[in-house]
Amino acid sequence: MKQSRYSETRILAILRQAEGGMPIAELCREHGMSNASFYKWRAKYGGMDTLMISSMKALEDENCRLKKMFAELSLQNELLRERLWGENNAAISAPGNGRVGRSEAKCQHCAGLPDVWGERDMLSLCSPAEE
Template identity: 55%
Template sequence: MKTSKYSDSLIMSILKQAEAGTPIPNLCREHGMSSATFYKWKSKYGGMDLSMMTRLKELEAENARLKRMYADERLKSDILQDALLKKF
């Protein structure tokens, strides 16, 4: 997966600047990002502080890991069931 060139603290500072009244097009131009990226961050991280944002990212990573584990176990289960059905 592609990593972001924007750190969590930078994202939070950009959102704080927007809350302080800096125009969105100026922020986007200054930081080299699109307005769509800004509004995506605002919808995802708006109202959070840095610790909450870090926790959210940890939970998303754990959720992805658990989904992969479930898919692997489901695949193993399907293979075993197919082998048992063919044997009898």
């Protein structure tokens, strides 16, 4: 994220000057910023004090941290699924004519992974109609 030239306290001071009646064009010229920046700040920070801004920054940081954590856990989950079910999908797919029937797939799968899946575990994954 790009670092701003202006701190939150300075932004609040500029917004207070504008609330005090100073023309916006003159205010922007004095501080060396664009009108668009001023209006963006007013939309984001209008009516806030320093305490509210610091709490908003803390929430934004926590949100960013949680998004990164979610992305890492989603990637781990996907890798684990590929590891567990990738071998299963390879056993279910037939090389020539599409998919193999469920009973053949169970046998192939159990034969390929005898230590991980037992017959009881494989049957518990199937609905009663498929058994």
